[in-house]
Amino acid sequence: MKTHFKTLLLGLAIISFTSCNAKNKKQDLAINTTKTVTPKPNKQFIKVALLLDTSNSMDGLIDQAKAQLWEIVNELSYAKCNNSKPNLQIALYEYGNDNLSGAEGHIRQVLAFSEDLDDISKELFSLTTNGGNEYCGQVIQTSLNQLTWGNNPDDLKLIFIAGNEPFNQGKVNYKDASINAKEKDVTVNTIFCGDYNQGINTNWKDGASLTNGDYLAINHNKATVHIASPYDDAILILNKKLNKTYVAYGHKGESKIKVQAEQDINASSYSKANAVGRTISKSSHLYKNKSWDLVDAEAEQEIKIEDLKQDVLPKELKGKSPKEIKSYIDNKRNERASIQKQIQDLNIKRKVFLSKQKNEKHNGLENAMTKAIKTQAKKKQYIWE
Numbered sequence: 001m002k003t004h005f006k007t008l009l010l011g012l013a014i015i016s017f018t019s020c021n022a023k024n025k026k027q028d029l030a031i032n033t034t035k036t037v038t039p040k041p042n043k044q045f046i047k048v049a050l051l052l053d054t055s056n057s058m059d060g061l062i063d064q065a066k067a068q069l070w071e072i073v074n075e076l077s078y079a080k081c082n083n084s085k086p087n088l089q090i091a092l093y094e095y096g097n098d099n100l101s102g103a104e105g106h107i108r109q110v111l112a113f114s115e116d117l118d119d120i121s122k123e124l125f126s127l128t129t130n131g132g133n134e135y136c137g138q139v140i141q142t143s144l145n146q147l148t149w150g151n152n153p154d155d156l157k158l159i160f161i162a163g164n165e166p167f168n169q170g171k172v173n174y175k176d177a178s179i180n181a182k183e184k185d186v187t188v189n190t191i192f193c194g195d196y197n198q199g200i201n202t203n204w205k206d207g208a209s210l211t212n213g214d215y216l217a218i219n220h221n222k223a224t225v226h227i228a229s230p231y232d233d234a235i236l237i238l239n240k241k242l243n244k245t246y247v248a249y250g251h252k253g254e255s256k257i258k259v260q261a262e263q264d265i266n267a268s269s270y271s272k273a274n275a276v277g278r279t280i281s282k283s284s285h286l287y288k289n290k291s292w293d294l295v296d297a298e299a300e301q302e303i304k305i306e307d308l309k310q311d312v313l314p315k316e317l318k319g320k321s322p323k324e325i326k327s328y329i330d331n332k333r334n335e336r337a338s339i340q341k342q343i344q345d346l347n348i349k350r351k352v353f354l355s356k357q358k359n360e361k362h363n364g365l366e367n368a369m370t371k372a373i374k375t376q377a378k379k380k381q382y383i384w385e
Contacts, residue, residue, distance in 0.1 A: 053163030135170025218364030
């Protein structure tokens with residue numbers, strides 16, 4: 001009887017050990033499986049690298065880029081992906097300028113990927129032209145190497161290269177650069193500044209086709225057309241009110257407030273309608289200033305109010321308690337949201353008005369870029385409101 005009882009206990013122990021061991025294996029498997037799952041990024045980006053030829057003949061191209069930036073940004077602000085509005089990052093390169101280092105291929109990264117629209121505008125307005133050698137393959141490859149393109153499959157990653165010299169110049173073969181672009185899921189779009197067929201004959205179309213990008217030709221010397229609307233004055237009045245909702249802080253604050261004002265002036269230097277275009281951009285989700293504005297910084301959890309030191313605060317908040325600072329920021333945020341909504345409401349009416357104009361504008365760089373972006377965005381289920 002004792003022998004049978006011992007045998008029974010031994011059997012139960014074996015079963016228990018086997019069951020526990022199997023359970024542990026299942027747990028290990030579950031743990032290992034969890035570790036190998038890569039969470040899907042919760043943000044989408046439209047990433048645009050703009051590569052501009054700044055040789056002598058490209059004054060018109062640079063002028064178009066300055067004059068048409070805000071309408072391009074506004075068109076991108078209407079995009080949606082997976083029921084959310086994607087963020088925008090723009091990088092800027094210049095190439096083909098004798099003032100740039102020959103050892104670097106006459107190429108300069110003017111600005112890495114940035115969400116700061118004021119900085120993008122500022123850097124565009126800083127560009128000047130000078131004679132040089134235009135190496136398209138090398139500037140494409142440089143932008144692929146230097147920029148952080150990321151691995152989010154929902155991101156729309158685009159290069160726009162504009163110029164007017166043969167596409168196959170330089171020591172870096174543009175075909176090799178295109179292979180590398182495809183590996184990073186980056187689409188290369190080419191904009192030839194001149195005759196459409198001449199661009200084909202000098203490999204600009206081939207440069208786009210290799211990554212299934214768009215080839216476009218523009219008259220880069222054509223002046224930008226800005227169409228006025230009955231809503232422009234009201235929008236510009238709101239822009240002045242909008243600027244007063246920014247609460248500058250830190251060592252950047254004072255200088256960035258000045259940059260914001262300077263870019264308002266730069267936009268208006270082309271026309272009142274262009275200044276309106278910038279104001280509309282400032283009312284969209286794409287205009288972000290968390291590095292120097294307390295309203296954006298707190299909303300994006302860049303700062304904690306209770307941790308702010310007195311020397312980083314603007315004079316109107318010095319000596320205030322965290323509770324008082326919080327109340328002030330909340331009031332500015334509510335005021336800003338109200339003004340932005342008024343601008344957006346007026347912009348809806350403005351867009352309807354502009355759509356009815358017989359002499360519809362056909363701006364070279366703006367039309368080329370927005371057409372290509374929308375075409376390629378459809379492949380990733382982006383839609384436009």
